Amino acid sequence: MLPGFDSEVLLVACVCALSCALPGCFLFLARRTMQVEAVTHAVLLGVVGVFLLQGEASLLFLFGGALLSGSLALYGSSFLERHLRFYRSAATAIVFPALFALAVALLNTRMRNSHVDADAVLLGELAFVSLDRLHIGGVDLGPHALWKSLASLGLTTLLLCTSARDLTRMLFDPILAHVVGIRVSVIGFAFTACTCLAAVSAIDVVGSVLTLGLFALPAAAARLVTTRVRTLVVAALVVSLVGTSGGYALGLWLDVSLAGAIIVGMSLPFAGAIVVSLGHLRRGSSRSA
Numbered sequence: 001m002l003p004g005f006d007s008e009v010l011l012v013a014c015v016c017a018l019s020c021a022l023p024g025c026f027l028f029l030a031r032r033t034m035q036v037e038a039v040t041h042a043v044l045l046g047v048v049g050v051f052l053l054q055g056e057a058s059l060l061f062l063f064g065g066a067l068l069s070g071s072l073a074l075y076g077s078s079f080l081e082r083h084l085r086f087y088r089s090a091a092t093a094i095v096f097p098a099l100f101a102l103a104v105a106l107l108n109t110r111m112r113n114s115h116v117d118a119d120a121v122l123l124g125e126l127a128f129v130s131l132d133r134l135h136i137g138g139v140d141l142g143p144h145a146l147w148k149s150l151a152s153l154g155l156t157t158l159l160l161c162t163s164a165r166d167l168t169r170m171l172f173d174p175i176l177a178h179v180v181g182i183r184v185s186v187i188g189f190a191f192t193a194c195t196c197l198a199a200v201s202a203i204d205v206v207g208s209v210l211t212l213g214l215f216a217l218p219a220a221a222a223r224l225v226t227t228r229v230r231t232l233v234v235a236a237l238v239v240s241l242v243g244t245s246g247g248y249a250l251g252l253w254l255d256v257s258l259a260g261a262i263i264v265g266m267s268l269p270f271a272g273a274i275v276v277s278l279g280h281l282r283r284g285s286s287r288s289a
Contacts, residue, residue, distance in 0.1 A: 008130040012146045013244050013262060016205045017214050019153035019198045021240035022160070023191065024215030025233050028223065030171035034089065035074055036215045038096035039199040040208035042073035045103035052110060063148065063200060070196035073099055124207030126258040148201040156194040163187050168229065206259035217243070217266040224273035239269045 027033045046069030050061050073096050080091035129145040141147070160167065170177040170184050170191075177184050202211040222235035247265020251258040 006127075006130055008143060008146070009126060009258075010245065010248050012129050012143055012149065013126060013205055013248055013258075014241055015146060015153060016149040016202050017218075017240040017244040017262070017266075018237055019149045019156065020202050020211070020214035021218040021236045022153065022156045022233070023195045023198055025219045025222070025229075025236050026167065026171055026191070027195065028216060028219035029229070029232075032088070032171075033212070033216045033219075034092050035077060036195065036199055036212050038073040038077055038092050038099075039070035039196055040203060040211045041096040041100040042069045042103075043200055043203060043208060044107070045069040045099045048103045048106045048110075052106065066200045066203075067193070067196050069099065070199055071192060074192050074196065124203055124205055124210075124259050126205050126262075129204055145201065145204040148197075148204070152194065152197040152201050155197065159187075159190050159194055163190075167191060206262060210259050210263050213263040213266060214240070217263070217270050221266075221270040221273040224270075224277040239266065243267075243269055 024033065024036070027036065043066040046065035046067065049069065050065035054061060076095040076099075077088070077091040080086040080094060081088050086094070130143050132144045134141045134144050134147055166177070166182045166187055169180070170182060170187055174184060199211055199215075202214050206214065218236035218239040219232070221239045222232045226232050226235055243266030244262050245265075246268065247262035248258060250265055251261030254261070
């Protein structure tokens with residue numbers, strides 16, 4: 001066994017990666033993955049806002065504030081895109097730097113003596129997640145991060161089990177979804193909430209800088225080897241588990257940042273998928289010739 005191995009830390013990392021990979025598949029297919037970047041950068045504003053309003057806030061309020069600010073970033077970019085005719089990339093590039101800059105300004109001017117640190121939100125620290133534990137009635141139920149990730153994974157799974165077909169239609173063809181009577185606003189809000197919840201829970205694991213990798217890399221790797229949505233989701237979950245486990249072991253072996261090592265671990269299946277995809281393309285071109 002590798003020195004420093006902690007089964008709880010690995011469990012938190014795996015569950016968190018799964019909770020991000022699941023909505024990440026649909027965001028990737030709908031070309032909306034960069035919206036996760038807006039959420040992760042806007043989270044700091046929610047944390048700062050809660051501390052400004054309440055001082056020493058509980059975990060529930062901090063989580064709610066981060067979730068609210070992440071939702072604000074998504075809806076802000078959607079508003080610019082739909083009503084002001086901005087390109088999606090331009091709308092995202094306008095919203096999340098503005099919210100993040102506001103949070104940093106408030107942090108440096110109004111909260112200099114607080115223990116909220118921008119670096120902690122940006123970079124995270126996976127090795128310490130097992131120290132922040134959930135106690136109910138004197139019973140230790142495990143790390144807070146584990147339960148947040150489980151809640152995100154459970155809600156996203158429930159949404160997909162009940163509305164997978166409607167969600168797919170809404171993401172890929174909103175006009176058709178309206179025509180056939182799908183409740184686009186309800187499903188859209190539920191999916192946005194699941195995405196924000198997954199992104200906020202991932203910040204404890206890899207920080208806001210690397211959270212995008214948990215959403216995009218498994219889906220990108222799976223997309224290179226399959227075109228069927230169900231197969232893609234399963235393949236993305238497998239890539240997520242393999243990459244997280246391998247990256248965690250790599251981080252312990254090299255004694256480097258666990259978060260960065262996990263993203264590197266997920267990049268390896270992606271590189272393998274590129275090789276497999278190129279092999280299929282070459283075989284297809286040789287047969288046609």
